[in-house]
Amino acid sequence: MLRVKILPDDKTIEVLDGETVFDACCRAGIMIQSACGGVGTCTKCVVRIKEGATAPSPHGVRNLSSTEIEQGYRLSCQLKVRNDLVVEIPPGSRFYGEQILTVGGAAAPETALDPSVRQYYCQLPQPEIHDQASDFDRLARALGAHAPDLVAGLDPLRELADALREKDFRVTATVSGRRLIRAEPGNTRGTAFGVAYDIGTTTVVGYLIDLTTGKELALASRSNPQAAFGHDVLARGDYADKGPQERRELQDLIVGCMQEIAAECCEKARTPIDHVYEVVFGGNTIMTHLVFALNPRHITVSPFTPIWSRAYKVPAHEIGLKLAPGATVYALPSVGGYVGGDITAGMLACDLDRREDLTLFVDVGTNGEILLGNRSRLISCAAPAGPAFEGAKISCGLRAMSGAIDKVSFSESEQDLDLHVIGHHPPRGVCGTGLIDAVATFLKTGMVDPGGRVLEPDEAREKLPEKLAGRVLPSENGSDLLLVPKAKTLERRRDLTLTQRDIRELQLAKGAIRAGVDMALKVWGVDGSQVSNVLIAGGFGNYINPAAAMAIGLFPPDITVDKLEFVGNSAAVGAKLCLVNRGQRARVERLAREVEYIELSGRKDFADVFMTAMLFPGYEGL
């Protein structure tokens, strides 16, 4: 056994000769990013060797710069351990799923173990001439009140006679709801597993759960492979509308991804995938339609109606997922076309329906979902923020990956911007959190006025410290604001700047979310001061700087920054709750029916609210 010490965790793992650092870390619960599935091409899993250097792999040589290789960077998926090592995992390589998992608190309420899938070991009386009950009736009799009104599909019936007789009528019955789905000879209790998925437009994460103990055994994630047909759901909706063939194609992609994740989790936890009996997922309404190969077209055009919005359970094989025989897929219910199963999952995770105090829940993303309420009433709306927060439509926008500027502040000592870059790369763009930070800083320093106008170079030289003024560059359309000069970027091809247009894109995005929040408060008849908590959810939301969010006016000024709470990947938590507890399903189904949905585009007052919401705090023109 060799030893690998992981920094900054300061954790030492025992590793078999030849095992990769990536696999060893995963096994130890230290999650590393990967988009290529460990074949050495995506470079997301890069780590740095601090002691015990090893030669770089061919993939490393091809995909990393020589400087990086000199500094000890290696692709962890290709880095086979041959001697003791000390390895540092750069922040940009760490898989965010882990952070989400540790968020806990508000986003992970305790729930009793009461899964839909259960296993019972029974010793049945053997048939004899005075007891000729059928095999199935014999089993049903033994299960009695544990599984009332038991039924069975053909597959378990076909194996039942042999299963009973192989070990003298000692048998383990796996039951899903009231349905017998498997009969195995002898005692095999403790071999029932499930996977809870958060199916995002961009990323899919799955968690393998032991349904006998409720314990989480492994997680795995993938980029959503449907991205090949468009980064946003609307583009995928267009493709899906072409015909059944295309819908099948998109379904195969997402289901293939779910299959890979399940397989990877099972491999990590050394559990057999043919004992995964149930899959639960939360996804937005369009993603949910695509998983089932339903045409989401009418969600994408007014009046935005889905085909189906309830919770849905089908045999896993009907969508092409190959798990245990009899395995089922449960999709969390949607409230409507733009408040989907990811959000109802979030409601569960955050106990929105059980809170006394008025709580605002916001999932910040391409589509901003907003919930407001407490145990007596919940209202919801969806704000079409667009992809600015994900870096799209921003001239130097980038997803939150290695090389992205993710934090921007004003350094008093330097009298200049202070930038933070994810990972070990030189900067190559700005991600959503960096964009919010940057604009907050521009507003604070006066580089951008509350109406959203960028200062002209002349004005800048008058009003700003020298270094800041030097960042205001003349351009054809207003001014550009320099973040990183060409020479210090990764590609060294052009300056990293934010343009006037980029600022306007951010205004549109934040304005949409803010308008949704304002409308929700208006419908409820309260102002922000009466809101006790603001829960910010979603993969992206977790990294927002609260002060910056307030500075750009993402929330009304009477919501104070101390009310902001980050609840992590609440969609995944909600899916896990539904996997381990049937009561949670009934609850989320009731919630999805009861939550009121406000269609913003259907309100005459929305245009006004939206106009105001796009402005930054301090604007006095209106």
Next chain:
Amino acid sequence: MLRVKILPDDKTIEVLDGETVFDACCRAGIMIQSACGGVGTCTKCVVRIKEGATAPSPHGVRNLSSTEIEQGYRLSCQLKVRNDLVVEIPPGSRFYGEQILTVGGAAAPETALDPSVRQYYCQLPQPEIHDQASDFDRLARALGAHAPDLVAGLDPLRELADALREKDFRVTATVSGRRLIRAEPGNTRGTAFGVAYDIGTTTVVGYLIDLTTGKELALASRSNPQAAFGHDVLARGDYADKGPQERRELQDLIVGCMQEIAAECCEKARTPIDHVYEVVFGGNTIMTHLVFALNPRHITVSPFTPIWSRAYKVPAHEIGLKLAPGATVYALPSVGGYVGGDITAGMLACDLDRREDLTLFVDVGTNGEILLGNRSRLISCAAPAGPAFEGAKISCGLRAMSGAIDKVSFSESEQDLDLHVIGHHPPRGVCGTGLIDAVATFLKTGMVDPGGRVLEPDEAREKLPEKLAGRVLPSENGSDLLLVPKAKTLERRRDLTLTQRDIRELQLAKGAIRAGVDMALKVWGVDGSQVSNVLIAGGFGNYINPAAAMAIGLFPPDITVDKLEFVGNSAAVGAKLCLVNRGQRARVERLAREVEYIELSGRKDFADVFMTAMLFPGYEGL
């Protein structure tokens, strides 16, 4: 248009030039036997041209004798109408299904139309920005109390959006139970059909029913193609036990047969097979197992336990039946391994659970099923009669087909046997009814004594009229009884005789049934005089001569012949009831649970009862 007059029906049919007589008759509701599917090889459909002779077809030339062709016999499936004809259908060519249908009376109680599958035409309010309900919820809302708790599989959901929008949200919903199975644009009510099957070991009959009106539209039948793997269920059970492949093979055969019958019915009635939404069948427990590819092995060995005995409903495609999308198959429940869905169907058909008076129900066949009871209690048992009644194990045994001696009596005027042969052929064997008749006549005339011993030739000459005595022939094992001398048989190769052993086989068969009846009476604690009605069911049972049945002691002597009633194909009637009325399903499921089953082989007193039951009336040796 040409005209074909059918005799003895004296019905004239208009026929298109070139249509076959077989098809034209079917179209007109005059059913003709066929086992080869109309390809001219089985000769079951033979008819006789009385006027307007036509040249024989090549198949006719090959398969009919030259005498037959001279007499005008033709294969109706090959006989294309080119000019006006007068055609006689010999009794042996007529399909018995028709006779069964006309039995009516006790076997066809009235039932209200309340099928599981229903169609609703609705005009839905169109979605708008203030009414964004999903397509499914919109439909569910419109159906309201007509279809509470509506659910849907993926297929109907996939067509729902287009179906709604094609005709401005006017749509016809086809609902099975609480499941939406189809959505079609506009008003398509009245296009829901079902097929009720009686799946016998030998013959499969199907009836196409209009589920909107309850009207029977067509029937079709086939020989059970599993016969290739054994004429009795036990042989098929052995084959099925070889493995999943073999079970699949048997399943494919019977399901293919069901498919052909459905297709033929739909063609006759000119209804689209993709609007057949439900199939109901009654079959014995082994046949039911084979339809679902369940291994019936443990039914065939002590203690005779099935895998499953309840009613069972699965999607039709799961057994490979291709009907409407979303179509289901409903199997009637069994009481046990040898009292199957055909018998529970019979209980329904005969209202056994609603009768005040004590009623005995007997299905005479390879396996004799016996029910005794009234509205307060029903008991059942199964008697393994063996295949003697179907002509097997009898030296000159034959199924009830053309050339079979089906009636035997003693002619006082001739002082000899009087024989009746099915169809137009010279005799070539004796079928079950003929066997019973013959033995009854032998007992009456003293050719066989009440112990079952055939007279020796010497004794015969002493005691019998000359012609009868001439029929007692010496043989190695006791005497043989001559029915038809060689020269008058079809093949002219050997005499048609019944041997001592044949008499013993009949004793075993009738003894089993009688023992079952006696045991049922014993368990109930009554004698035959307290039984008000004896209902005789089954394709074979219908043709038994009641007096002959009493003469051989098939029933106890205190059951008088006037109590015997023939109820036809009660299994088919029961299946039809379950197809058109959901309440009947609940009723038959309750019945199957409540009926008590007596396992004869588990009773110590059975051997004695059986021994006595084998003897003929008047035996005084015991």
